[in-house]
Amino acid sequence: MADTGPHGQTAAPGILRANRRELPTDMSTQTTPRFDLPTPDEHSQVFWDAARAGKLLIGRCESCAMAHYYPRPFCPHCGWPSVVWEEASGAGSLYTWSVVHQNDLPPFGERVPYVAAIVDLAEGPRMMTNVIDCAFEDLAAGMALQVAFQDIGEGFTIPVFRPAVQAA
Numbered sequence: 001m002a003d004t005g006p007h008g009q010t011a012a013p014g015i016l017r018a019n020r021r022e023l024p025t026d027m028s029t030q031t032t033p034r035f036d037l038p039t040p041d042e043h044s045q046v047f048w049d050a051a052r053a054g055k056l057l058i059g060r061c062e063s064c065a066m067a068h069y070y071p072r073p074f075c076p077h078c079g080w081p082s083v084v085w086e087e088a089s090g091a092g093s094l095y096t097w098s099v100v101h102q103n104d105l106p107p108f109g110e111r112v113p114y115v116a117a118i119v120d121l122a123e124g125p126r127m128m129t130n131v132i133d134c135a136f137e138d139l140a141a142g143m144a145l146q147v148a149f150q151d152i153g154e155g156f157t158i159p160v161f162r163p164a165v166q167a168a
């Protein structure tokens with residue numbers, strides 16, 4: 001679980017990697033840093049722009065045809081340097097989760113308790129994310145989920161998941 005943060009919070013591309021070095025040295029004259037904001041680079045900007053438009057993007061390899069998440073400029077399965085963006089269906093199922101009750105990194109402390117989860121996307125990749133709109137006692141392995149989008153401010157929207165509405 002190399003992409004899991006130190007407190008088990010979820011990761012989207014860039015979160016917790018680059019922001020850490022922007023910690024102010026003098027806390028008294030700086031605003032509170034945020035550890036939840038991504039730092040898009042040239043590649044991941046496409047992902048964040050799509051998320052703001054309500055689309056979840058994954059990567060698809062042009063050689064082995066396998067999908068991956070989070071999107072990278074090369075295929076993590078076979079190393080091929082040519083991948084294309086693909087809009088995921090947004091359907092997934094809950095693989096595992098943890099209810100986070102304490103997280104000292106701002107602004108997560110204001111959000112506890114929340115559900116840090118690993119979701120199996122219908123296209124195959126596993127994704128670290130959050131599950132919202134579900135009572136903790138109702139969480140169950142394998143439950144059907146659907147992507148939703150949460151505005152976290154500063155111009156960023158993150159993909160999260162909520163229980164899928166079952167067809168009548």
Ligand SMILES: [Zn+2]
Pocket residue numbers: 061062063064065066075076077078079080
């Ligand atoms: Zn590949």
